[in-house]
Amino acid sequence: MKMKWLFLTAALMLMIPTGASAEQKQLDAGEGVQAFAGHMWKHGELDEQKWMEIVRKYTPDEADEWQKVLDERKALRKQMKNEQVKKALHAKCAEMKKKREAALDQLIDRLANKEITKEQFKKEWKQLHKRKKWMTKAEKQKLRELHHRTYEAMKENDKKALASLLPQWLEHMKNENERLAKWIQEAT
Known part of the structure:
Protein backbone atom coordinates (compact mmCIF):
# COMPACT_ATOMS: atom_id res chain seq x y z
CA MET A 1 0.00 0.00 0.00
CA LYS A 2 2.81 2.42 0.88
CA MET A 3 4.49 1.60 -2.41
CA LYS A 4 1.37 2.64 -4.38
CA TRP A 5 1.33 6.03 -2.64
CA LEU A 6 5.02 6.47 -3.32
CA PHE A 7 4.55 5.82 -7.05
CA LEU A 8 1.49 8.06 -7.19
CA THR A 9 3.37 10.89 -5.48
CA ALA A 10 6.36 10.48 -7.80
CA ALA A 11 4.12 10.48 -10.86
CA LEU A 12 2.35 13.64 -9.71
CA MET A 13 5.66 15.37 -9.02
CA LEU A 14 6.82 14.60 -12.55
CA MET A 15 3.57 15.78 -14.14
CA ILE A 16 3.37 19.19 -12.45
CA PRO A 17 6.51 20.75 -13.98
CA THR A 18 5.56 19.38 -17.42
CA GLY A 19 2.13 20.96 -17.22
CA ALA A 20 3.60 24.27 -16.10
CA SER A 21 6.08 24.39 -18.99
CA ALA A 22 3.36 23.54 -21.51
CA GLU A 23 1.25 26.33 -20.09
CA GLN A 24 4.22 28.72 -20.33
CA LYS A 25 4.75 27.78 -23.99
CA GLN A 26 1.13 28.69 -24.70
CA LEU A 27 1.58 32.05 -22.97
CA ASP A 28 4.83 32.75 -24.83
CA ALA A 29 3.20 32.00 -28.17
CA GLY A 30 0.61 34.73 -27.62
CA GLU A 31 3.00 37.58 -26.78
CA GLY A 32 2.77 40.99 -28.39
CA VAL A 33 0.08 43.56 -27.95
CA GLN A 34 -2.16 41.27 -25.90
CA ALA A 35 0.59 40.68 -23.32
CA PHE A 36 0.66 44.43 -22.78
CA ALA A 37 -2.95 44.46 -21.63
CA GLY A 38 -2.22 42.54 -18.45
CA HIS A 39 0.14 45.07 -16.86
CA MET A 40 -0.17 48.49 -18.39
CA TRP A 41 1.48 50.68 -15.79
CA LYS A 42 4.63 48.92 -14.70
CA HIS A 43 7.35 50.33 -16.93
CA GLY A 44 6.76 54.05 -17.33
CA GLU A 45 7.97 55.35 -20.68
CA LEU A 46 7.90 51.94 -22.34
CA ASP A 47 4.20 51.66 -21.56
CA GLU A 48 3.60 55.22 -22.72
CA GLN A 49 5.06 54.30 -26.10
CA LYS A 50 2.86 51.21 -26.27
CA TRP A 51 -0.20 53.25 -25.31
CA MET A 52 0.54 55.75 -28.05
CA GLU A 53 1.01 52.96 -30.62
CA ILE A 54 -2.36 51.51 -29.70
CA VAL A 55 -4.05 54.93 -29.66
CA ARG A 56 -2.63 55.87 -33.07
CA LYS A 57 -3.83 52.54 -34.44
CA TYR A 58 -7.38 52.50 -33.05
CA THR A 59 -8.30 56.11 -32.14
CA PRO A 60 -5.88 58.40 -34.00
CA ASP A 61 -8.10 61.47 -33.53
CA GLU A 62 -7.48 61.36 -29.76
CA ALA A 63 -3.68 61.03 -29.98
CA ASP A 64 -2.99 64.67 -28.99
CA GLU A 65 -5.15 64.44 -25.89
CA TRP A 66 -3.50 61.13 -24.94
CA GLN A 67 -0.07 62.69 -25.33
CA LYS A 68 -1.05 65.54 -23.00
CA VAL A 69 -2.31 63.11 -20.35
CA LEU A 70 0.80 60.93 -20.64
CA ASP A 71 3.07 63.98 -20.43
CA GLU A 72 1.23 65.14 -17.32
CA ARG A 73 1.65 61.68 -15.82
CA LYS A 74 5.36 61.77 -16.59
CA ALA A 75 5.65 65.19 -14.90
CA LEU A 76 3.82 63.88 -11.83
CA ARG A 77 6.14 60.88 -11.65
CA LYS A 78 9.10 63.22 -11.86
CA GLN A 79 7.67 65.29 -9.00
CA MET A 80 7.26 62.11 -6.94
CA LYS A 81 10.99 61.41 -7.32
CA ASN A 82 11.92 64.82 -5.89
CA GLU A 83 13.37 64.37 -2.38
CA GLN A 84 11.34 67.22 -0.87
CA VAL A 85 8.11 65.79 -2.25
CA LYS A 86 9.06 62.31 -1.04
CA LYS A 87 9.67 63.63 2.45
CA ALA A 88 6.44 65.64 2.42
CA LEU A 89 4.43 62.61 1.24
CA HIS A 90 6.07 60.40 3.85
CA ALA A 91 5.28 62.96 6.56
CA LYS A 92 1.67 63.24 5.32
CA CYS A 93 1.27 59.44 5.42
CA ALA A 94 2.75 59.26 8.92
CA GLU A 95 0.40 62.04 10.08
CA MET A 96 -2.61 60.27 8.59
CA LYS A 97 -1.56 57.01 10.24
CA LYS A 98 -1.24 58.71 13.63
CA LYS A 99 -4.70 60.26 13.24
CA ARG A 100 -6.22 56.87 12.37
CA GLU A 101 -4.48 55.23 15.32
CA ALA A 102 -5.69 57.96 17.69
CA ALA A 103 -9.23 57.63 16.36
CA LEU A 104 -9.07 53.86 16.78
CA ASP A 105 -7.74 54.22 20.34
CA GLN A 106 -10.57 56.61 21.14
CA LEU A 107 -13.06 54.19 19.63
CA ILE A 108 -11.66 51.30 21.70
CA ASP A 109 -11.83 53.44 24.85
CA ARG A 110 -15.46 54.28 24.12
CA LEU A 111 -16.21 50.57 23.74
CA ALA A 112 -14.32 49.72 26.95
CA ASN A 113 -16.23 52.41 28.88
CA LYS A 114 -19.48 50.99 27.44
CA GLU A 115 -20.38 54.27 25.75
CA ILE A 116 -21.10 52.36 22.54
CA THR A 117 -22.21 48.82 21.70
CA LYS A 118 -20.19 46.27 19.76
CA GLU A 119 -22.36 46.84 16.71
CA GLN A 120 -21.74 50.59 16.87
CA PHE A 121 -18.03 49.90 17.32
CA LYS A 122 -17.96 47.69 14.21
CA LYS A 123 -19.87 50.28 12.21
CA GLU A 124 -17.58 53.15 13.24
CA TRP A 125 -14.48 51.02 12.76
CA LYS A 126 -15.55 50.21 9.19
CA GLN A 127 -16.02 53.93 8.53
CA LEU A 128 -12.59 54.64 9.98
CA HIS A 129 -11.03 51.86 7.92
CA LYS A 130 -12.84 52.98 4.75
CA ARG A 131 -11.33 56.49 4.82
CA LYS A 132 -7.77 55.36 4.13
CA LYS A 133 -8.53 53.71 0.79
CA TRP A 134 -7.15 55.19 -2.41
Whole structure:
Protein backbone atom coordinates (compact mmCIF):
# COMPACT_ATOMS: atom_id res chain seq x y z
CA MET A 1 0.00 0.00 0.00
CA LYS A 2 2.81 2.42 0.88
CA MET A 3 4.49 1.60 -2.41
CA LYS A 4 1.37 2.64 -4.38
CA TRP A 5 1.33 6.03 -2.64
CA LEU A 6 5.02 6.47 -3.32
CA PHE A 7 4.55 5.82 -7.05
CA LEU A 8 1.49 8.06 -7.19
CA THR A 9 3.37 10.89 -5.48
CA ALA A 10 6.36 10.48 -7.80
CA ALA A 11 4.12 10.48 -10.86
CA LEU A 12 2.35 13.64 -9.71
CA MET A 13 5.66 15.37 -9.02
CA LEU A 14 6.82 14.60 -12.55
CA MET A 15 3.57 15.78 -14.14
CA ILE A 16 3.37 19.19 -12.45
CA PRO A 17 6.51 20.75 -13.98
CA THR A 18 5.56 19.38 -17.42
CA GLY A 19 2.13 20.96 -17.22
CA ALA A 20 3.60 24.27 -16.10
CA SER A 21 6.08 24.39 -18.99
CA ALA A 22 3.36 23.54 -21.51
CA GLU A 23 1.25 26.33 -20.09
CA GLN A 24 4.22 28.72 -20.33
CA LYS A 25 4.75 27.78 -23.99
CA GLN A 26 1.13 28.69 -24.70
CA LEU A 27 1.58 32.05 -22.97
CA ASP A 28 4.83 32.75 -24.83
CA ALA A 29 3.20 32.00 -28.17
CA GLY A 30 0.61 34.73 -27.62
CA GLU A 31 3.00 37.58 -26.78
CA GLY A 32 2.77 40.99 -28.39
CA VAL A 33 0.08 43.56 -27.95
CA GLN A 34 -2.16 41.27 -25.90
CA ALA A 35 0.59 40.68 -23.32
CA PHE A 36 0.66 44.43 -22.78
CA ALA A 37 -2.95 44.46 -21.63
CA GLY A 38 -2.22 42.54 -18.45
CA HIS A 39 0.14 45.07 -16.86
CA MET A 40 -0.17 48.49 -18.39
CA TRP A 41 1.48 50.68 -15.79
CA LYS A 42 4.63 48.92 -14.70
CA HIS A 43 7.35 50.33 -16.93
CA GLY A 44 6.76 54.05 -17.33
CA GLU A 45 7.97 55.35 -20.68
CA LEU A 46 7.90 51.94 -22.34
CA ASP A 47 4.20 51.66 -21.56
CA GLU A 48 3.60 55.22 -22.72
CA GLN A 49 5.06 54.30 -26.10
CA LYS A 50 2.86 51.21 -26.27
CA TRP A 51 -0.20 53.25 -25.31
CA MET A 52 0.54 55.75 -28.05
CA GLU A 53 1.01 52.96 -30.62
CA ILE A 54 -2.36 51.51 -29.70
CA VAL A 55 -4.05 54.93 -29.66
CA ARG A 56 -2.63 55.87 -33.07
CA LYS A 57 -3.83 52.54 -34.44
CA TYR A 58 -7.38 52.50 -33.05
CA THR A 59 -8.30 56.11 -32.14
CA PRO A 60 -5.88 58.40 -34.00
CA ASP A 61 -8.10 61.47 -33.53
CA GLU A 62 -7.48 61.36 -29.76
CA ALA A 63 -3.68 61.03 -29.98
CA ASP A 64 -2.99 64.67 -28.99
CA GLU A 65 -5.15 64.44 -25.89
CA TRP A 66 -3.50 61.13 -24.94
CA GLN A 67 -0.07 62.69 -25.33
CA LYS A 68 -1.05 65.54 -23.00
CA VAL A 69 -2.31 63.11 -20.35
CA LEU A 70 0.80 60.93 -20.64
CA ASP A 71 3.07 63.98 -20.43
CA GLU A 72 1.23 65.14 -17.32
CA ARG A 73 1.65 61.68 -15.82
CA LYS A 74 5.36 61.77 -16.59
CA ALA A 75 5.65 65.19 -14.90
CA LEU A 76 3.82 63.88 -11.83
CA ARG A 77 6.14 60.88 -11.65
CA LYS A 78 9.10 63.22 -11.86
CA GLN A 79 7.67 65.29 -9.00
CA MET A 80 7.26 62.11 -6.94
CA LYS A 81 10.99 61.41 -7.32
CA ASN A 82 11.92 64.82 -5.89
CA GLU A 83 13.37 64.37 -2.38
CA GLN A 84 11.34 67.22 -0.87
CA VAL A 85 8.11 65.79 -2.25
CA LYS A 86 9.06 62.31 -1.04
CA LYS A 87 9.67 63.63 2.45
CA ALA A 88 6.44 65.64 2.42
CA LEU A 89 4.43 62.61 1.24
CA HIS A 90 6.07 60.40 3.85
CA ALA A 91 5.28 62.96 6.56
CA LYS A 92 1.67 63.24 5.32
CA CYS A 93 1.27 59.44 5.42
CA ALA A 94 2.75 59.26 8.92
CA GLU A 95 0.40 62.04 10.08
CA MET A 96 -2.61 60.27 8.59
CA LYS A 97 -1.56 57.01 10.24
CA LYS A 98 -1.24 58.71 13.63
CA LYS A 99 -4.70 60.26 13.24
CA ARG A 100 -6.22 56.87 12.37
CA GLU A 101 -4.48 55.23 15.32
CA ALA A 102 -5.69 57.96 17.69
CA ALA A 103 -9.23 57.63 16.36
CA LEU A 104 -9.07 53.86 16.78
CA ASP A 105 -7.74 54.22 20.34
CA GLN A 106 -10.57 56.61 21.14
CA LEU A 107 -13.06 54.19 19.63
CA ILE A 108 -11.66 51.30 21.70
CA ASP A 109 -11.83 53.44 24.85
CA ARG A 110 -15.46 54.28 24.12
CA LEU A 111 -16.21 50.57 23.74
CA ALA A 112 -14.32 49.72 26.95
CA ASN A 113 -16.23 52.41 28.88
CA LYS A 114 -19.48 50.99 27.44
CA GLU A 115 -20.38 54.27 25.75
CA ILE A 116 -21.10 52.36 22.54
CA THR A 117 -22.21 48.82 21.70
CA LYS A 118 -20.19 46.27 19.76
CA GLU A 119 -22.36 46.84 16.71
CA GLN A 120 -21.74 50.59 16.87
CA PHE A 121 -18.03 49.90 17.32
CA LYS A 122 -17.96 47.69 14.21
CA LYS A 123 -19.87 50.28 12.21
CA GLU A 124 -17.58 53.15 13.24
CA TRP A 125 -14.48 51.02 12.76
CA LYS A 126 -15.55 50.21 9.19
CA GLN A 127 -16.02 53.93 8.53
CA LEU A 128 -12.59 54.64 9.98
CA HIS A 129 -11.03 51.86 7.92
CA LYS A 130 -12.84 52.98 4.75
CA ARG A 131 -11.33 56.49 4.82
CA LYS A 132 -7.77 55.36 4.13
CA LYS A 133 -8.53 53.71 0.79
CA TRP A 134 -7.15 55.19 -2.41
CA MET A 135 -9.96 53.68 -4.48
CA THR A 136 -13.37 52.42 -3.47
CA LYS A 137 -14.35 48.82 -4.11
CA ALA A 138 -16.65 49.94 -6.92
CA GLU A 139 -13.80 51.86 -8.58
CA LYS A 140 -11.50 48.85 -8.26
CA GLN A 141 -14.12 46.54 -9.74
CA LYS A 142 -14.74 48.94 -12.62
CA LEU A 143 -11.00 49.10 -13.30
CA ARG A 144 -10.69 45.29 -13.20
CA GLU A 145 -13.52 44.98 -15.70
CA LEU A 146 -11.90 47.58 -17.94
CA HIS A 147 -8.60 45.67 -17.76
CA HIS A 148 -10.36 42.42 -18.60
CA ARG A 149 -12.36 43.84 -21.50
CA THR A 150 -9.24 45.51 -22.90
CA TYR A 151 -7.25 42.29 -22.58
CA GLU A 152 -9.97 40.33 -24.36
CA ALA A 153 -10.29 42.95 -27.10
CA MET A 154 -6.53 42.92 -27.68
CA LYS A 155 -6.45 39.14 -27.64
CA GLU A 156 -9.21 39.00 -30.26
CA ASN A 157 -7.84 42.07 -32.10
CA ASP A 158 -11.33 43.60 -31.88
CA LYS A 159 -10.86 47.09 -33.33
CA LYS A 160 -14.39 48.24 -32.55
CA ALA A 161 -14.15 47.23 -28.89
CA LEU A 162 -10.71 48.82 -28.50
CA ALA A 163 -11.96 52.04 -30.09
CA SER A 164 -14.71 52.17 -27.44
CA LEU A 165 -12.43 51.16 -24.54
CA LEU A 166 -9.61 53.62 -25.17
CA PRO A 167 -11.71 56.70 -24.27
CA GLN A 168 -12.57 54.99 -20.98
CA TRP A 169 -8.85 54.46 -20.32
CA LEU A 170 -8.19 58.09 -21.16
CA GLU A 171 -10.83 59.20 -18.65
CA HIS A 172 -9.38 56.86 -16.01
CA MET A 173 -5.88 58.23 -16.59
CA LYS A 174 -7.12 61.81 -16.32
CA ASN A 175 -8.81 61.00 -13.02
CA GLU A 176 -5.68 59.31 -11.69
CA ASN A 177 -3.54 62.28 -12.71
CA GLU A 178 -5.92 64.64 -10.88
CA ARG A 179 -5.91 62.42 -7.81
CA LEU A 180 -2.11 62.20 -7.78
CA ALA A 181 -1.69 65.95 -8.34
CA LYS A 182 -4.11 66.68 -5.49
CA TRP A 183 -2.24 64.28 -3.21
CA ILE A 184 1.10 65.91 -4.02
CA GLN A 185 -0.35 69.39 -3.52
CA GLU A 186 -1.88 68.46 -0.14
CA ALA A 187 1.41 67.01 1.07
CA THR A 188 3.61 69.93 0.01
